Amino acid sequence: MIKELELFMTDPIVAHFKDMFEMNKHVLTPNKLNNLYIQEKSRSYLCGWVDDNIIDENLSSMIPHIRELMKQNGFETDDSTNTFASEFHYSYISDNGIIPDTFTIHQDDYSSIEYEVNTFILYLDVKCSGGELVFYNINQEVTCCMFDEYEPFCTIDTNNPTEISCKAVIFDGSIYHKPNTIVNGHRLSIVVTIPRK
Numbered sequence: 001m002i003k004e005l006e007l008f009m010t011d012p013i014v015a016h017f018k019d020m021f022e023m024n025k026h027v028l029t030p031n032k033l034n035n036l037y038i039q040e041k042s043r044s045y046l047c048g049w050v051d052d053n054i055i056d057e058n059l060s061s062m063i064p065h066i067r068e069l070m071k072q073n074g075f076e077t078d079d080s081t082n083t084f085a086s087e088f089h090y091s092y093i094s095d096n097g098i099i100p101d102t103f104t105i106h107q108d109d110y111s112s113i114e115y116e117v118n119t120f121i122l123y124l125d126v127k128c129s130g131g132e133l134v135f136y137n138i139n140q141e142v143t144c145c146m147f148d149e150y151e152p153f154c155t156i157d158t159n160n161p162t163e164i165s166c167k168a169v170i171f172d173g174s175i176y177h178k179p180n181t182i183v184n185g186h187r188l189s190i191v192v193t194i195p196r197k
Contacts, residue, residue: 002135002154002175003073005168006161007122013065014166017124017190020056021088028090059086066120066192075118075170076197085112085193092186093128105136105150108173108193115195117173122192123158123166128185131158133169136176150176158187172196 007014063084067077108119121133135154158179160166171177173193 001074002156002169002171003075004156005069005073005170006165007168008165010164013062013069013122014124016058016062017122021090021124021188024088028092056086063192063194067194069168070118070120070170070194073170075172077118078115078195078197081115081195083113083115083195085117087112087191089189089191090187091128091131091182093182093184103178105138105176105178107176111173112193113195115193117193118196119169119171119173120192120194121169122190123160123168123187124190125166125186125188126158126160128159128187129183130180131182131185131187132156132180133158134178134180135171136178138176155180158189 009015009018060082063082067079070077109116111117133156134152135156136150137153138150156167156169158167158169173196179187
C-alpha cells in the first residue's frame with residue numbers, strides 16, 4: 001500500500017523538521033547528495049553511505065505523531081517497541097547540474113532497523129526537475145545487473161504542491177522503490193521507518 005499526502009507547513013511534523021533543518025543546514029554540502037542519520041544524541045554509525053549525523057534533541061517527540069498519521073491512513077504500527085530510524089537527505093544543484101544516483105532499487109524492510117517497517121517520507125522542501133519517487137513491482141531478489149529490466153508501477157512527483165504545503169508519502173517497507181536523479185534544483189526529504197504489525 002502507498003499513500004500520498006499533502007501536509008501544510010503549520011502541521012506539527014512539518015514545523016518540527018523545518019526547524020531542525022534550519023538549525024543544521026550549516027553541515028550540508030552543495031552539489032552533492034547529503035545523506036545523514038537523525039538522532040537525539042551523538043553516536044557513530046558503521047554505515048558507509050552516511051556522511052554524518054544530525055542531532056535533534058526532540059526527535060522522539062515526533063514519533064507518536066508519525067505513528068498516528070500512519071494509522072489514520074491504514075498503516076498499522078508495532079506499538080510494543082519504541083524502535084525507529086530516521087534519515088535526512090538533501091540535494092542542492094545549481095547551473096543545470098546533475099546529482100548522480102546513489103540509491104538503487106531497494107526495500108526498507110530490515111534495512112536501517114531489523115524489522116519489517118512502514119516508511120514515512122516527508123518532502124519538506126522540493127523544487128527540482130527529476131527526483132520523483134518511483135515504485136517497482138518486483139517479486140524476486142534484486143541484483144545489480146537487472147535494474148533496467150524493472151518497470152515502475154507508481155511514480156510520485158515530490159515537488160511542493162503549493163507555497164504553504166509539502167508532500168508526504170507513507171508506504172509498506174517491502175515495496176521496492178528508488179528516487180530518480182535530481183536535475184537543477186533542490187530536494188530536502190526526511191525518512192522515518194517504524195516497525196509495522
